[in-house]
Amino acid sequence: xxxKRDIEMTQAMIDRYGRINGDNDIIHYxxxxxxxxxxxxxxNHGMMTLGYMADMGARTYGADWLxxxxxxxxxxxxxxxxxxxxxxxxxxxxxxxxxxxGLAASGSIRLAEDK
Amino acid sequence: MTRPSDLKPREDxxxxxxxxxxxxxxxxxxxxxxxxxxxVEEYMxxxxxxxxxxxxxxxxxxPPNVLAVYLLAILYRGYPPTQGIILTDVSWRFHxxxxxxxxxxxxxxxxxxxxxxxxxxxxxxxxxxxxxxxGLALASAVNTMYVPAxxxxxx
Numbered sequence: 213x214x215x216k217r218d219i220e221m222t223q224a225m226i227d228r229y230g231r232i233n234g235d236n237d238i239i240h241y242x243x244x245x246x247x248x249x250x251x252x253x254x255x256n257h258g259m260m261t262l263g264y265m266a267d268m269g270a271r272t273y274g275a276d277w278l279x280x281x282x283x284x285x286x287x288x289x290x291x292x293x294x295x296x297x298x299x300x301x302x303x304x305x306x307x308x309x310x311x312x313x314g315l316a317a318s319g320s321i322r323l324a325e326d327k
Numbered sequence: 328m329t330r331p332s333d334l335k336p337r338e339d340x341x342x343x344x345x346x347x348x349x350x351x352x353x354x355x356x357x358x359x360x361x362x363x364x365x366x367v368e369e370y371m372x373x374x375x376x377x378x379x380x381x382x383x384x385x386x387x388x389x390p391p392n393v394l395a396v397y398l399l400a401i402l403y404r405g406y407p408p409t410q411g412i413i414l415t416d417v418s419w420r421f422h423x424x425x426x427x428x429x430x431x432x433x434x435x436x437x438x439x440x441x442x443x444x445x446x447x448x449x450x451x452x453x454x455x456x457x458x459x460x461x462g463l464a465l466a467s468a469v470n471t472m473y474v475p476a477x478x479x480x481x482x
């Protein structure tokens with residue numbers, strides 16, 4: 213089953229995730245600092261992108277996902293405010309997160325053999 | 328209710344832990360916390376999760392990845408973070424639902440498993456484990472992160 217979802221990333225969304233995540237790293241909210249570090253802007257939290265990717269696992273596998281889901285994510289490039297983040301899955305269990313500059317994260321969603 | 332911010336040391340509280348200070352194999356301090364329905368709801372809003380995907384036999388469960396907001400606290404309580412840490416990859420394995428209609432007492436634990444250098448940068452790999460108060464395994468994660476060798480100063 214292939215799935216696709218588009219998300220318009222905003223600083224407000226990053227800030228909201230930062231509040232629940234309890235993360236105070238200024239790379240997530242200080243634009244000037246992020247630029248000085250060589251990024252296009254502030255970075256969303258990698259685990260935030262993971263949250264969108266994980267939802268695809270639940271959508272694909274239903275209740276089994278909560279008992280034996282396996283989610284692998286490799287973060288490749290940042291997701292910044294203003295990016296159109298596209299989450300896609302393929303029939304071979306691959307999951308990707310893409311922005312206009314390329315692949316932001318890739319991984320897999322599958323079920324473990326054992327429970 | 329235990330918010331992740333109640334558990335996680337701030338990146339600007341101390342100079343943080345340089346890569347060479349992470350001890351391979353040493354158990355991280357146990358981290359008990361209470362995961363409440365309010366935290367689950369706030370997390371689901373933050374990642375725009377579809378609650379209908381997490382209903383089992385009519386009962387609402389949490390997205391198992393709600394534990395992601397607590398994961399780094401396990402490590403950071405043992406090794407206070409530097410500014411500038413960047414996560415590179417993570418592998419999650421989910422074992423049992425966390426019910427969203429009740430408070431769940433959870434214990435986090437883990438250990439650093441590897442420290443290595445790649446292209447002149449220092450990385451650590453570690454495992455975090457989450458069990459329910461009664462010992463039931465909920466989830467585990469193996470995470471790799473880049474750890475700056477020095478603290479990045481805000482201009």
